[in-house]
Every structure is written in structure tokens, then in C-alpha cells.
Amino acid sequence: MRFHDSMISLVGNTPLVRLNNVTEGLRATVLAKVEYFNPGGSVKDRIALRMIEAAEASGELRPGGTIVEPTSGNTGVGLAIVAQQKGYKCVFVCPDKVSTDKINVLRAYGAEVVVCPTAVDPEHPDSYYNVSDRLVREIPDAWKPDQYSNPNNPLSHYHSTGPELWEQTEGKITHFVAGIGTGGTISGTGGYLKEVSGGKVKIIGADPEGSVYSGGSGRPYLVEGVGEDFWPTAYDRNVTDDIVAVSDKDSFQMTRRLAKEEGLLVGGSCGMAVVAALRVAEGLGPDDVVVVLLPDSGRGYMSKIFSDEWMNDYGFLEQAGDQPRVGDVLRRKEGGEL
Numbered sequence: 001m002r003f004h005d006s007m008i009s010l011v012g013n014t015p016l017v018r019l020n021n022v023t024e025g026l027r028a029t030v031l032a033k034v035e036y037f038n039p040g041g042s043v044k045d046r047i048a049l050r051m052i053e054a055a056e057a058s059g060e061l062r063p064g065g066t067i068v069e070p071t072s073g074n075t076g077v078g079l080a081i082v083a084q085q086k087g088y089k090c091v092f093v094c095p096d097k098v099s100t101d102k103i104n105v106l107r108a109y110g111a112e113v114v115v116c117p118t119a120v121d122p123e124h125p126d127s128y129y130n131v132s133d134r135l136v137r138e139i140p141d142a143w144k145p146d147q148y149s150n151p152n153n154p155l156s157h158y159h160s161t162g163p164e165l166w167e168q169t170e171g172k173i174t175h176f177v178a179g180i181g182t183g184g185t186i187s188g189t190g191g192y193l194k195e196v197s198g199g200k201v202k203i204i205g206a207d208p209e210g211s212v213y214s215g216g217s218g219r220p221y222l223v224e225g226v227g228e229d230f231w232p233t234a235y236d237r238n239v240t241d242d243i244v245a246v247s248d249k250d251s252f253q254m255t256r257r258l259a260k261e262e263g264l265l266v267g268g269s270c271g272m273a274v275v276a277a278l279r280v281a282e283g284l285g286p287d288d289v290v291v292v293l294l295p296d297s298g299r300g301y302m303s304k305i306f307s308d309e310w311m312n313d314y315g316f317l318e319q320a321g322d323q324p325r326v327g328d329v330l331r332r333k334e335g336g337e338l
């Protein structure tokens, strides 16, 4: 009989798929590492598994313990799946701007979700930050993975994503492109690829315009899961050779093209990373192999990126000319879900 012991053993070993249409006119091969094939639907299953197993080994997470993390998205799903299979409880803390769909996904996997008001200062006792810290202190046997500072976040990629890419491309990969959120993906995967290739593989970060990684001040952008207004310790900036800044409009238009032209229904940070990868590939020749990592599926973005109305509100469907600025639209939509 051929079966897996549980969903946990399906984490990683995701496929590489060549991009055939959005790459028109380019001579290099561009391959996508499609992370929505992970059981929780995103790249974050990899870090969830390693962070939990390392905490079990170190004794930080004890049998029957509770995992507490401020997350509303992909990391929560990964943690919830691994936790339920291993007998841990999960409590996630998220701000009230998070859509009920996302919260219901976490609850469906058996996690408890505590929703905090967005409209309070970080110092306020009810703020997202303070509530998660208080829960860790008050719940017996609580453990907080903290993906932004946990070394097992980048290490999971050093031990899985990196070796998978080297093996899948038979060592022919020349460039690796990934978005930077916590920095775990690019630091771990990039670090491994640099090491195994003797420094030959170039590592390129993709970043939303306005985020600190590409020299911005942290001003608002709409791509989710990438970009920051601070420098997390999970990100090793020595690994990246270059950072490409991509606008929301370019990111979302490419996200829609990936669905229409490549059969890849993926999230906005995937469109962003592909825009960066195509810019990198422009100057390259037929022997170059560019791999771009696509973190999650587009299913979570149907009412945003895949809604014409939402795209039009921000001027993202226009081909040229002036478009409304994100800040203005955010103010107009005050109180709305973003």
C-alpha cells in the first residue's frame, strides 16, 4: 500500500514548473517553485514544521502545550496543521482588519483566534502585540514560535527548499528570486544555494515599493506577506546580491496574467516575485536558469486581486496614465477591510 502517515509528511518537495507565456521574448529559462502544493497551501508549512520540531527537541514546547503566535495568514495555517497532528493547541492573535474568511480558515483547522482592535496604540493593553505577549505569559505551557526572529525559519529553507532546487535543476540554477517578508525564505534558500554553488548562484530579493528592504520608509502598499517597516533577524542581508522593487499595480497585473496564461492561480506576492524574475531574466542568455518561488495560492485573494471592482478602485486595471495613490484610497475606504 502507498500512503502517507499524515499530512505532515506532504510538507515540501513541491514541483518546479516552467513559465512559458509571460516569458515571451526572453532567452533564459524561468522556472516557478509552486509552494501552494504544500498541505496548508503555502510555503509556510515548511517553517511551521521545523519550528515546532525544534521546540519539541529543546523542551520549549511540552506535550499538550499551546502555540501562541500573532499571525492571521499562511504561518497560522501551517502551525495549526502540524499542531493538531502532534496534539498541541493553537491560539492566534490577529488585528480586526483581517478578513473573516482568513479567521474562519484558522478556526476550521481547530485553532482559537483572538481578534484585537486595530485602532489602538501598540502600547495599549488590547493591542495585537500586548495581547499575544500576555497570552504567552498567562497560558500554562505556552510557546511563541516568533517567525521573525526564530532561526528555524531560515533553517527550514536551508534544509529543504535549497537542496530541493539544487537537485531539481541538477545544479543548473543560476539565479534565485523570492519576495522578502520575514526574510526566512531568501536567507535559508539563498544561503544554501550560495554555499553549494561556491557563490555562483545569484540571489535576488523582490520587495514592494515603499518597504525598507528596497530603501523605502515602510509606506503603505497592498501586496500581502512581503515587505516590512523594520529589519527582522530572520533576514540575513548578506545573502542577497540585489533587491528589485515592484509596484502594487505591476504585481497584481502579473498575478492575474499568471492565472490566465500559465494556469497558476497564485497570490499577489507571487506576481511581485515574477515581475522581479522577468526583469532579472531580461539581461540573461539561453544557459541561464532563473528560479522564482511562488509562496501561496490565489484562492485567498478572490475578493481583492481577482475582483475587477477592487482592482479598479485603485486604478490597477488602467494601462497608463495617472492612478489614485494607495494612501488616498486607504483614507477613502476608512473603516473598510484592507
Ligand code: PMP
Binding pocket: 073, 074, 075, 179, 180, 181, 182, 183, 184, 185, 186, 224, 225, 226, 267, 269, 270, 295, 296
Ligand atoms: N508571500 C506570502 C504570501 C507570505 O505569506 C510570505 C511570508 N510572510 C512571504 C511571501 C515571504 O516569505 P518570508 O517570510 O520567508 O520572507
